[in-house]
Amino acid sequence: MFTKLKNNIAQKIITLVENNDKRKKQEKWNIFMSKPNINIHPSFSPKDADIFKGENNQIGNITISENFLLREYCNIVVFPNADLRIGKSVFFNNYCSINCLDKIEIGNDTIFGEGVRLYDHNHLIEKGEKLFVEKEKYMTSPIKIGKNCWIGSNTVILKGVTIGDNSIIGAGCVIHKSVPENTIMKNSQNLISQTL
Structure with missing residues (x-):
């Protein structure tokens, strides 16, 4: 009892x-x-403000259309004066991250595998007698990902890239140049097997 x-x-x-x-x-x-700069459709899931970060308690413009779904351990960083726009029915699998200092657009019906990372910026590199990486200064250029794309797991998309509609990016790619629409990009590393 x-x-x-x-x-x-x-x-x-x-x-x-x-x-x-x-x-x-x-x-x-x-x-x-x-906040007036946040426009997220009520269908967004999960409703967790901790996913979204900015700089010095300030966050940029965020527009997210209906049926955007994030799985676990995803992060979205949008600096003040930056602009993030995500279309309808976009899906992010576990461990994806967006790092937006300029502008990132994602079209409708695009899906992301696990661990995809988007960076619309690089640290500024000073060239002199020695290379010096600035910790607080950046070079930025927008990223645009089209409609109906599939971005494979562990892909990294860098600043200035446009990925056209209906494109597929294979797992493990580093995309640093634009990809035309209706294109399949894959990482063609050659695996070498040696017997001891």
Whole structure:
């Protein structure tokens, strides 16, 4: 009898803590969505403001159309004065990230495999007697990904790239030049097997 009572009390405490966490998460989401530069369709999932980051508590313009779905461990960084636009029915698998300092556009019905990363910037490199990488200065150029594209797992898309509609980027590619529409890009590394 005492064990049953103890278990009931423990379950009520757990439920109270879980409900409190859900309430705090919802409040944080509501505050995030109230910002005038944030336009995210109500169908977005998961409704977690911690996915979105900026710089010095400031975040750029975000427009996300209906049915955008993120799986777990995804991050979206949009610096102040940057612009992120995501079309309808876009899907990001686990561990994807967007790093937007300029402008990134993603067309409708585009899907991303696990671990895809988008960077519309590079650190500025000073050339002199020695190369020096600036930690707080960047060179930027927009990224545009068309409609109905499939971006394979662990692909990295760099600044200034446009990927045309209906294109497929194979797993593990580093895309640093634009890709025409209706194109399949694949990483053609040659694997060498040696027997000892």
